[in-house]
Amino acid sequence: MVTLRVNGEDRQVDVPPDMPLLWVLRDVIGLTGTKFGCGIAQCGACTVHLDNQPVRSCQLPVSAIGDRAITTIEAIGQTPEGAKVQQAWLAVDVVQCGYCQSGQIMAAAALLARVPNPTDRDIDTAMSGNICRCATYVRIREAIKQAATGQQHGLQVVVDGSAA
Amino acid sequence: MRRFLIIVVVLLAVGVGAYFFLNRTDPDDGTAPVLAGAPTNADPVARGEYLTTAADCVACHTSHDGGKPFAGGLAFKLPFGTIYSSNITPDKETGIGTWTDDEFVRAVREGIRKDGKHLYPAFPYTAYTQLSRADVLAIKAYLFSLPPVHQPEKPNELGFPFNQRWAMGFWNAAFFRSQRFQADASRSPEWNAGAYLGGPLGHCAECHTPRNFGFALKHGEALAGEVVQGWRAYNITSDPTHGIGKWSDEALTQYLRTGHAEGHASANGPMGEAIAYSLQHWKPEDTAALVTWLRTVPAREGDDPIVVDAAPKAMVASSAVAPGGDDGKADAEGLRLFEGACASCHQWNGAGQQTAYAALAGTRGVNDPKGANVTEAILEGVKMRIGDNDVYMPAFGHAYSDTEVAALANYVIRHFGGKQGEVTPADVAKRRAE
């Protein structure tokens, strides 16, 4: 038995120690908002927060978590940054198919918690490990800026982090 | 003329005499120090299993493409050709099922197989010659307890003259002595156990000791580090700067038992295999003995000594989630690759998340300007099972070009090691070919 603190609640789960957190969240606890993309820590779809840091839950064995607090997409709207990000995501209509978006939102919320007003370079650094097969990158950038400033910036293509 | 003939005959006689003298077999059965994991009163098969694990026979005698354990077929790509490991399951036709005790002991300790032909020293009889007969026979008992696997040997791919097995007799005359382990009475039993575990049994030197022009170990440079099939086996002498002299006993023990030592190293490649198949299964007392012995290995600098910078400028200026202090121009390409594919696990400050094995700070890998192991890790990734967990890093060899791998390796070396990396796309292509 392992006790995990998920979205503010203690959960007792009976799982093998090497089971990745993603499996525990989706298949055991039933929180299916976090997605499985690649399973090898390369796409970011499975991003959750551990003590407010973004981590890839597909490569995180449950035995490595300890008493760190887990936050998933289901509860990120209860944090100030998460709420702002979700608002902006709706305003900009970022989502295409949506598969990568829980991970994108988790990564964006972690970025804003750390850097309230990120530059394009900051956005690249924080977000380029999150892959979107629908290529919503331009809208993600705009939504992050809107979430940060509360203002519209307009969709823009940025090359190499040097703002257009 | 007669005089000349006499000289020729005498020289020949001396040569033949020297050949046989240098190739003589030590008649001693040999005595092994007591090992915690293989007490002398234990059942021979159980003892043999432990000794087989400690010697890590399975790592070389199993092919990587899903081969059955001990059935052989693993390729050793050496500068002069490719050698395949043999089937050591008790299959009567393709394995060692018909070998007698004496034949097995001769193969393991003298490098001469059942049919009288010489083995190549890719099989470390040069180390195993020091094993006691009782230990070798325990290993045989264990191997003979396994299910026989019918798997014919793959023929070696060696050009002339290396394909001439008899020539190994001359190699042996020059570089090999048949001799059993000699305990050092002035040292503790623990040290002697460690010397036996790290020497004849664990054969650390086969990878970690530099080799000479004849591909034999340079004993005067013991354990000072060498490159084997593209991977760098680091200096493990007690040298405080270039070896492991500054590691605490706890760090060394942690590394040997788990493949990771906080702030020092994470094993991958061949050492990862050694940890996964062998070292993690040792009895803690035997690990402690090995550490005791390693501590006494004379300090040596070795070739291409690595100096670890535990706090390089750029790494220190970075946080877990954001880089700082990089030279944007020089590293742009490597940085771009790192942020997309690597940062989420390794982190910009080198601390590593998801798994402690992802920590890069303070490791010799990122402090080696030649980037041998960084390049290999990028190309091949990491996959090993340690205790209850898988340690995993994806392989990027198929995803990135030689130029990209070189840029990424050099970025990693500069950011985490504070050094100018020297990896070229041509180096990467060479690594791939191996």
Ligand code: FES
């Ligand atoms: S599913 Fe975890 S990073 Fe892709």
Ligand code: FES
């Ligand atoms: S919205 Fe479809 S994968 Fe990103």
